[in-house]
Every structure is written in C-alpha cells, then in structure tokens.
Amino acid sequence: MPTRKTDRDAVIDAALELFRTQGYHHTSVADIAAACGLLKGSVYHYFAGKKALAMAALDRVIADSRQKIFGLANDPAVPPAVRLQNLAEAVERFFAGREGGCLMGSLALEVGDAIPEFCDRVRLYFDDWKAALASVLEGRYGAARAGELAEDSIARAQGAILLMEVTGDPAVFRRACRDTVALLDGATETEAAGTGRSGPAKDTPGEPRESWQHAS
Amino acid sequence: MPTRKTDRDAVIDAALELFRTQGYHHTSVADIAAACGLLKGSVYHYFAGKKALAMAALDRVIADSRQKIFGLANDPAVPPAVRLQNLAEAVERFFAGREGGCLMGSLALEVGDAIPEFCDRVRLYFDDWKAALASVLEGRYGAARAGELAEDSIARAQGAILLMEVTGDPAVFRRACRDTVALLDGATETEAAGTGRSGPAKDTPGEPRESWQHAS
C-alpha cells in the first residue's frame, strides 16, 4: 500500500477540514494540532508555518480534484455526454452534504486578494474545473461558447453550494448538477443551450478566452 | 436632510466595507475604528462589542436591500417582466465591480453556523431575495416552480459574484443577470424555462416551500 497516510498528510487532512468549516483565519494552529492528536508545537516540525501548511493543503486539493473529479472529463474512450455526466455526478457526490462547502470557493471570498499565493491556487483550481467542462462541451458549442457555459455552470454550482450551506436543503445543488448534465442532452445544437438563452445567441463573441490563469 | 449620517452610521459603513473585503474574523475593531477616524476604544461607545456591531451592520444591509433592490419587485403598477428587469439591473449595478462581493454570501461561508445570530440574518436576506424573484415569476411558472427558479437564479448570481472575485472578469455575472431577465422574455410558458431544462419539466413538485426561514 503506497497510499499509506503519513503524519504530514494527517495534519493536512485536519487543516483542510477545519479551514473549510471554520475559515482560514479563524482556525488556529492549535486547533489543527488538536484535531490530529498533536500539540501545536509539533505542527511546526512538518510545516514552516500556518501559511505554508495551507498552501500544501491547497496543493493537495488541486491534485486530488484533478485526479478524482476533473480527470473524468478526459477519458477519450467515453463519449462527451457520458463524460459530462460522470463529471457532474462526481461533483455532486463530492459536495453534497459536505459541511463548509467548497474550500476553494470559501477561501476566495474570505481572503480576497490579500494572499497572492492563495489566489494563484484558487485560480488554478477553477481553471481546471473550467477546462474539464469546456473540453466536453466544445464539440457541440465551439470553444468560445463552451467556455462561457463552463463558467456559468461553475458559477451555478458554487452559488448552489453556498445556498445549501445557508438553507440546509441540497435541492438547489442537485438541480444545478442536473442542469449541467442537460447541456449535452438534446440532439440539435441550439435547443439545449442550457443556462437561459434560447435561440442562436447573438452574444458578442469577444475574446475567446480559454483560461483565467494570468498570474505568474 | 433627515438622511444625515450619524457617527454610528459611519462606524457601520466602515465595518461593512471591511467585513466584505477582509472577512469578519480578519477585521479587527481597531481596523474599523481607523477606517472612520477613531481609536478602537471609541467604537465601544456605540456598540457593545464586535459582534453587536456586526449585527447592526447586517440589519442595515437587510433594510437597505429591501428598500433599494428587492422592493423593485413589488410595484403593482409595473408588469412582472419589467419588475424582473428592474430587479436584475439593480442587482447587477450593486454587485458589479464591488470589491469583496456580497457580504451576506461571504459571511455565510466564512462563519458557517458558528454564530446563530448571523445565520438568521443571512437567511433573512436570501429569503427576501427569493421572495422578490418568486413574486414576479409565479404568474408564469406557478408558486412551486417560481420558487425553484428564484433559488437557481440566486445561486447563479452568488456563484458568479464569487467567480468575478477570482477572475476579475465581470462577464460571468453579467450573463447571470441577463439570463435571469430572460426568464420572462418569451411568450409561452415552457419555452423560456431559463436555467437549463428544455421541455415541460417533469420535476417532482415536492413541497411548495415558499420560504427557507425556519429559525426562530
């Protein structure tokens, strides 16, 4: 079993859970230590400080999400509609009932742009998400419109996760996931244009921006 | 001018701005005091403590939103489609380019359910928002479906505000507002079903929940 959890991983686990449910600033190193059976002094054996620990945690979220969720959009042996469904179901399983919602989303709102290293990782995460969705949508919608629909779908999912936190009712989020899958349901090109517009969409094409990533 | 700002209001103004951009826990009383030209000891002349200040601030957000934004959905002299457009435009003006996004949304994710008084106010705010949207939608969609569409629209707006924070690009949010207006664009009942599904929607009616408010 090469996947044996090291103590360092246990600290990251505890940190992720607490950051998600209590926020970054309101979680102390002592909290994290206690959650994995250590005293706060011991945490500094593994990490240079709270910020370094958080960055390691974010890096693991990014890696895990790529492997277990967003990667589902990449299997070339599976038709796009099924890849989209697999992706949406994975997202739904991951976030439904998850106390604290999406760490990346919560962190984006909590720290704003005060900690650039966090911003970069949050952007990377959402960029991965967008790329995954766009890759299965662009066959039907074209790159530019697929990118927009991907953003819209992520926005709806994030907002639904937020509302789920507020109301305790997962129905909003389930509808968001189902409507995302429905983007590839119909047969014709224009009819399934999911998030609102009917008709061929006289939206300004603008720059066909494929990525948000513009940081170093 | 009866709308002359009192000093107390100035403290609330500063607190709202800082809570929104820096988060609740990461904003100190000294920060708030400095932002309105006081020292931190003086803030306690107006408020019993940081938490009481925050609650007064949230109450003002709720009152202001009712009056200036959600209230636009209530004018009986205006047809529903126009009321929806006014509402969506007010939402767009209020949040577009607003650093820190939506305080209520950010607060919901930051504090989770740790501070019940905050939760109640956040729920109240989103309940107002939902009621406003549902009131203009129920003529066409019926109460139950109008409530769902209202939730979906709020989710999309909140998520778009979040993404706007991450990417700096307001396009996601503008699309969200436009698609909300489009919910009352078409003439027939089924064709304009905005947030995804095409067709008559075989969704389970479930409980026609009108409100999320279930706290005391």
Add this chain to the structure above:
DNA sequence: GTCTATAAGAGGATAGAC
C-alpha cells in the same frame, strides 16, 4: 517526532481622564 516552556504580538474589551 513529540513534548514543555516561552517569547512576542495581536485582538477584544474595560476604566477613567479630558
């Protein structure tokens, strides 16, 4: 690798001078 002890500072809150 985990502990104790401690430094150094930030943050919430109070008391009292002016």
Add this chain to the structure above:
DNA sequence: GTCTATCCTCTTATAGAC
C-alpha cells in the same frame, strides 16, 4: 464623545528537553 492606559486572552512561532 474621544482619548489613553490597561488587562486578559488567544495566536503565531521558536528553543530546547526527552
């Protein structure tokens, strides 16, 4: 109504014993 001074707690971080 604002300031200064102070108290107390929590938090980050380091040093060194075991």
